[in-house]
Amino acid sequence: xxxxxxxKPETAAAALPxSETLPAxxxxxxxxxxxxxxxxxxxxxxxxxxxxxxxPYTKVMIAESEDLHRPSAVVYARxxxxxxxxxxxxxTYKVPVxxxxxxxxxxxxxxxxxxxxxxVLDLRHMNRILxxxxxxxxxxxxxxxxYQQLKDYLEEHDIPLWLSCPAPSAIAGPVGNTxxxxxxxxxxxxxxxxxxxxxxxxxxxxxxxxxxxxVEGTSAWxxxxxxxxxxxxxxxxxxxxxxxxxxxxxxxxxPPVYKPFCIxxxxxxxxxxxxxxxxxxxxxxxxxxxxxxxxVMWEAAALMPRSKYYDGTGTTPDxxxxxxxxxxxxxxxxxxxxxxxxxxxxxxxxxxITGAIRASGKGRIITExxxxxxxxxxxxxxxxxxxxxLQEFGLYRWRGGGGSMWFAPxxxxxxxxxxxxxxxxxxxxxxxxxxxxxxxVVGMRDMHHIIDVLYDRSDPAEMARAHECxxxxxxEFGKRGYAVYRVxxxxxxxxxxxxxxxxxxxxxxxxxxxxxxxxxxxxxxxxRI
Amino acid sequence: xxxxxxxxxxxxxxAMLTAAAALPxLTAAAAAPAKSAPVAAPVVWDKVCSRCHLTxxxxxLRGRALPPEYVRTVVRGGLMAMPAFPHSSIDDGTLDNVAKxxxxxxxxxxxxxx
Numbered sequence: 001x002x003x004x005x006x007x008k009p010e011t012a013a014a015a016l017p018x019s020e021t022l023p024a025x026x027x028x029x030x031x032x033x034x035x036x037x038x039x040x041x042x043x044x045x046x047x048x049x050x051x052x053x054x055x056p057y058t059k060v061m062i063a064e065s066e067d068l069h070r071p072s073a074v075v076y077a078r079x080x081x082x083x084x085x086x087x088x089x090x091x092t093y094k095v096p097v098x099x100x101x102x103x104x105x106x107x108x109x110x111x112x113x114x115x116x117x118x119x120v121l122d123l124r125h126m127n128r129i130l131x132x133x134x135x136x137x138x139x140x141x142x143x144x145x146x147y148q149q150l151k152d153y154l155e156e157h158d159i160p161l162w163l164s165c166p167a168p169s170a171i172a173g174p175v176g177n178t179x180x181x182x183x184x185x186x187x188x189x190x191x192x193x194x195x196x197x198x199x200x201x202x203x204x205x206x207x208x209x210x211x212x213x214x215v216e217g218t219s220a221w222x223x224x225x226x227x228x229x230x231x232x233x234x235x236x237x238x239x240x241x242x243x244x245x246x247x248x249x250x251x252x253x254x255p256p257v258y259k260p261f262c263i264x265x266x267x268x269x270x271x272x273x274x275x276x277x278x279x280x281x282x283x284x285x286x287x288x289x290x291x292x293x294x295x296v297m298w299e300a301a302a303l304m305p306r307s308k309y310y311d312g313t314g315t316t317p318d319x320x321x322x323x324x325x326x327x328x329x330x331x332x333x334x335x336x337x338x339x340x341x342x343x344x345x346x347x348x349x350x351x352x353i354t355g356a357i358r359a360s361g362k363g364r365i366i367t368e369x370x371x372x373x374x375x376x377x378x379x380x381x382x383x384x385x386x387x388x389x390l391q392e393f394g395l396y397r398w399r400g401g402g403g404s405m406w407f408a409p410x411x412x413x414x415x416x417x418x419x420x421x422x423x424x425x426x427x428x429x430x431x432x433x434x435x436x437x438x439x440x441v442v443g444m445r446d447m448h449h450i451i452d453v454l455y456d457r458s459d460p461a462e463m464a465r466a467h468e469c470x471x472x473x474x475x476e477f478g479k480r481g482y483a484v485y486r487v488x489x490x491x492x493x494x495x496x497x498x499x500x501x502x503x504x505x506x507x508x509x510x511x512x513x514x515x516x517x518x519x520x521x522x523x524x525x526x527x528r529i
Numbered sequence: 530x531x532x533x534x535x536x537x538x539x540x541x542x543x544a545m546l547t548a549a550a551a552l553p554x555l556t557a558a559a560a561a562p563a564k565s566a567p568v569a570a571p572v573v574w575d576k577v578c579s580r581c582h583l584t585x586x587x588x589x590l591r592g593r594a595l596p597p598e599y600v601r602t603v604v605r606g607g608l609m610a611m612p613a614f615p616h617s618s619i620d621d622g623t624l625d626n627v628a629k630x631x632x633x634x635x636x637x638x639x640x641x642x643x
Binding site: 048052053055056057058059074076102103104106110111122124125144148170171303304388389390391393394396397400401402457458 | 576577580581584585586587605606607608609610611612613614615616617618
């Protein structure tokens, strides 16, 4: 007896989505035929068109109606061979698929497709940890593996390796995060830099292994990134040229000594001197991790709703922020960094860092011993050693209402740029009554200026303001030569334009060559045939 | 290089991946994962729910006698800051376990009142 979750081929047709959720250019008859073939390939327990199963994929945080991102169907695949057969059907009927791994990507579009009607290909069940090499410190995983799963595996097998996770660690996964070029907070925080080797199912069903992966008998797939000839891994990130079904990554050996610390600064303009003081230490690898400079609102938002201090509407007033700083012991800017290594290495680098801070004449250092178990130090210390925490979900209840879009322009690691970007962002956000909830995540020479555009998604007027605000942030930053490193599904075309017409044309040329029917995630990063 | 003892049979050793001659054969070598049984509620609570609902990030759920159906609905659809969890993340059986676990939970008394 089929249940609600089990659709027989003939009943799948009856359960077809309403016409408004069909993919653009696909007829109801073709969609019906495609669904029936998906059922034949995957079984009825892995193909869904009913509201109950589709609802979770429509829970977006971006400032657009979920109707603009509503899938027509959801299918689960577990094997490469299943994906190959699904793509054959998609090519036949020109049905687009939006592939997700763990389907998180909060504030960037979550699990929902860029345009309505795309079929979500959910690879969460493709969750095998294929290998962990404790000698070479590498892993090979499938898309559905979560950081929690990998962490559990390392602990259960007593393998002394650390992960690097984004803030929603426990429920997100390394493949999805790396493919969207997300970052973490350890010395391995630039995740794509620490990726090594992919298996990719192309739109025509062929299976490509990148790097050394195509060499028969290789032992170097997870240790040598570049392989031979053009380096291809990059074109399968933030793109729609293939479906990544395996990914290698490097893991960090657990250091003998781990020393997280915080430096608090009292004034907004201190961000200039923070960058100038710490950049040389980052480039010289004295501070090896992707440290962060978090502003007072980010710190507070991780711990409390703003209603604790402010019941009004609009932008949080400065005097309220001063009160929060005083009562919660937070800085205007709060640096979180860590040292990793032997006792001797850590001691030497600690002397260099404390000497640099003393010489700068600013900043109050807080050690782990001084912070104890207090927040936000505790969760920051977890993030910088790749541990599981969801504390930063607190940001989402700062103003309430479940609206969030990450505006994340890249900045050169220069104090002057941070002053300009911070001023500009605060000014634009204030025009729309929104808050500057921000942190800089420091790369080798760049910084990701991460701003959480938080708004009340249950208030249509505020949602419209947030949408307008985000568009203006993109355009005004763009006029000054700044562009985001990653963006949500509502603003992918506007962002692609900032990178210039030639880039867009090359992206499209690759798309037409690798996916001539445009069946893979049309609209991702503004790329279509 | 590989310590076989570290890898349970469900995992695919790299040797199996690299020894085969052609890609289709390689992918065929991967054993199909068995359909997993529902996970015990305390495990899910500890690894996922508690990270927000015991840290002050999300609302306190314990001791409120929340109807299991309400818990199921919010988990599936999400609510405001609460993310949605599709069937691929938590199957119906596991979600039922969690919903009943939350419904039957009691709020521990503060230490001073014990």
